[in-house]
Amino acid sequence: EDQVTQSPEALRLQEGESSSLNCSYTVSGLRGLFWYRQDPGKGPEFLFTLYSAGEEKEKERLKATLTKKESFLHITAPKPEDSATYLCAVRGIQGAQKLVFGQGTRLTINP
Amino acid sequence: DSGVTQTPKHLITATGQRVTLRCSPRSGDLSVYWYQQSLDQGLQFLIQYYNGEERAKGNILERFSAQQFPDLHSELNLSSLELGDSALYFCASSVSGTRQETQYFGPGTRLLVL
Numbered sequence: 001e002d003q004v005t006q007s008p009e010a011l012r013l014q015e016g017e018s019s020s021l022n023c024s025y026t027v028s029g030l031r032g033l034f035w036y037r038q039d040p041g042k043g044p045e046f047l048f049t050l051y052s053a054g055e056e057k058e059k060e061r062l063k064a065t066l067t068k069k070e071s072f073l074h075i076t077a078p079k080p081e082d083s084a085t086y087l088c089a090v091r092g093i094q095g096a097q098k099l100v101f102g103q104g105t106r107l108t109i110n111p
Numbered sequence: 112d113s114g115v116t117q118t119p120k121h122l123i124t125a126t127g128q129r130v131t132l133r134c135s136p137r138s139g140d141l142s143v144y145w146y147q148q149s150l151d152q153g154l155q156f157l158i159q160y161y162n163g164e165e166r167a168k169g170n171i172l173e174r175f176s177a178q179q180f181p182d183l184h185s186e187l188n189l190s191s192l193e194l195g196d197s198a199l200y201f202c203a204s205s206v207s208g209t210r211q212e213t214q215y216f217g218p219g220t221r222l223l224v225l
Contacts, residue, residue: 043219
């Protein structure tokens with residue numbers, strides 16, 4: 001069964017203090033690893049899709065990387081508006097079209 | 112704004128009742144997915160429809176059912192509601208439902224069962 005574990009559960013940073021969020025996964029035949037951002041009471045907002053080990057994608061202060069066992073979401077010089085829960089999800093070859101989500105990392109950026 | 116719309120935003124009902132949640136996918140998307148998000152379970156896949164036909168089932172209870180109509184909007188029906196059904200219900204859509212595609216999520220319906 002496909003599984004996703006995210007760490008840490010919660011992270012509090014000062015504005016400008018860079019850090020990384022981790023997403024460890026086990027999946028039979030990765031068909032995509034997805035990062036979403038979710039604000040309280042809102043729907044997940046798509047950030048990145050990674051398909052193969054070594055792939056990297058960037059958007060503003062965020063950079064996602066992928067290895068065969070885990071993905072990192074690097075946040076450089078974060079701002080208070082980056083505060084949100086970051087969700088990682090995988091789609092495997094045996095899981096039909098469903099996404100399997102981790103529990104998320106709740107990120108708080110203090111001004 | 113993802114382009115996926117869901118109604119209603121909030122729903123408060125009593126145990127034993129039945130409710131219907133509605134979702135309109137992004138323009139051009141043929142595939143619709145339903146997910147449930149609760150505090151202890153996280154986001155869980157329920158069911159997928161593609162162009163009117165059920166394509167995949169996840170952890171969906173027998174009390175729950177869904178359908179996708181010819182205009183591609185989808186409805187999730189929840190019956191004999193229990194307290195534990197209280198959760199956020201999200202709809203997502205993608206173009207054709209292949210494994211490589213990104214799913215775009217709607218704003219969700221918050222269901223509270225009293």
